[in-house]
Amino acid sequence: MGTVQSLAEKVKEGLQAAHPKLRKTVINKLALAVGAMLEAQTPNTTELANVLPVSTERQDMREQWLRRLLHNPLLESAAILEPFARAEVEAAARNGQTIILSLDQTDLGNRFAVLMLAVQVGDRSLPLAWRVEVGAANIGFAGQQILLERVQAWLPSAAAVLLLGDRFYPSAELFTWLHQHGWQYRLRLKSNLTVDTGSCEATTGELAQGATEHYLPDVRLFTSGVPTNLGILHEAGHEAPWIIAMECAPTKATVQDYGARWTIEPMFSDFKSRGFHLEDTQLRAPDRLDRLLLIMTLAMYWCVGVGRHDARYHPTPLEKKPRRRPIPTIGASRRPGVASYPGSNVASVYC
Numbered sequence: 463m464g465t466v467q468s469l470a471e472k473v474k475e476g477l478q479a480a481h482p483k484l485r486k487t488v489i490n491k492l493a494l495a496v497g498a499m500l501e502a503q504t505p506n507t508t509e510l511a512n513v514l515p516v517s518t519e520r521q522d523m524r525e526q527w528l529r530r531l532l533h534n535p536l537l538e539s540a541a542i543l544e545p546f547a548r549a550e551v552e553a554a555a556r557n558g559q560t561i562i563l564s565l566d567q568t569d570l571g572n573r574f575a576v577l578m579l580a581v582q583v584g585d586r587s588l589p590l591a592w593r594v595e596v597g598a599a600n601i602g603f604a605g606q607q608i609l610l611e612r613v614q615a616w617l618p619s620a621a622a623v624l625l626l627g628d629r630f631y632p633s634a635e636l637f638t639w640l641h642q643h644g645w646q647y648r649l650r651l652k653s654n655l656t657v658d659t660g661s662c663e664a665t666t667g668e669l670a671q672g673a674t675e676h677y678l679p680d681v682r683l684f685t686s687g688v689p690t691n692l693g694i695l696h697e698a699g700h701e702a703p704w705i706i707a708m709e710c711a712p713t714k715a716t717v718q719d720y721g722a723r724w725t726i727e728p729m730f731s732d733f734k735s736r737g738f739h740l741e742d743t744q745l746r747a748p749d750r751l752d753r754l755l756l757i758m759t760l761a762m763y764w765c766v767g768v769g770r771h772d773a774r775y776h777p778t779p780l781e782k783k784p785r786r787r788p789i790p791t792i793g794a795s796r797r798p799g800v801a802s803y804p805g806s807n808v809a810s811v812y813c
Contacts (some may be wrong), residue, residue, distance in 0.1 A: 467515045470497030480545040481511040488536050499761045505743035515602045532750040539756035545592045546763050548616045556623040564726040565627040570596045577601040579609040580726050587726040589759050594748040626723040648720040651705045670694045670703045679711040693717035764813040
């Protein structure tokens with residue numbers, strides 16, 4: 463049995479356990495595609511087809527097999543990923559821990575924008591939900607809401623959640639949604655937003671000007687006056703300050719919680735330059751790219767599972783030693799802008 467076939471058999475076991483009612487043909491084909499992705503690590507359908515263990519000698523038939531799979535409406539990414547994503551969310555909430563989620567977007571040139579909501583797993587993140595749109599524009603709150611509500615439905619009862627978002631995402635609608643659902647948040651703000659501090663009205667940039675640390679509770683953002691709290695921190699050697707909106711009293715520690723957002727960067731590296739090279743895809747239809755992302759994500763989840771198993775039952779000498787994680791828990795200290803995670807690759811262990 464070849465490498466891809468062996469990988470596919472293991473992947474199929476997990477898919478069957480998670481989706482006992484899904485058609486066997488869909489499970490078999492999806493498992494083969496995931497096995498091929500693990501082997502070839504490419505978004506190029508021709509290269510993927512080359513390693514597919516399907517019973518045909520004609521290359522064009524292999525490519526046609528893969529194209530049909532990417533066009534199959536039964537391959538619904540949200541539904542297929544759900545049991546695996548739920549398990550990660552539940553594990554993140556174990557022992558009363560706060561679930562740390564990051565919202566971020568990556569672009570594939572000017573062809574596609576991909577918005578992702580990911581959960582922190584060890585020193586990195588795993589994708590939970592995504593949305594693909596044509597073009598490179600930022601995906602607004604309507605797209606964000608779809609992902610947020612999908613993950614909201616998966617949360618364990620009474621779980622605490624912290625959402626981290628870069629400066630392109632905050633909007634009055636996002637703040638309102640977070641307040642309604644009781645999520646904690648650390649959202650970085652642009653410097654041109656209007657703030658009513660109660661004693662004056664200024665932009666976020668004006669409030670940050672010349673300040674090393676500045677903490678402003680009970681402010682109002684935007685023209686609609688959304689209530690929030692602001693923490694501003696500008697450390698020596700960093701080009702720009704962090705202007706962080708949060709639901710709690712602002713302190714240096716709560717501002718530094720935003721540093722946990724960097725766990726999503728190695729995940730994007732796994733999808734792109736240091737892993738599956740998603741930026742090289744030639745796909746033109748967003749639904750097909752969505753299914754290709756599903757295949758890559760399942761491959762990533764499989765790597766995580768294997769890594770966890772090996773770390774637990776066959777640890778290396780380094781893994782046996784306790785170590786301090788570079789990403790903090792809520793309120794822990796971290797220097798803004800310092801990415802202290804190691805280089806990424808698809809087979810890295812998330813543990």
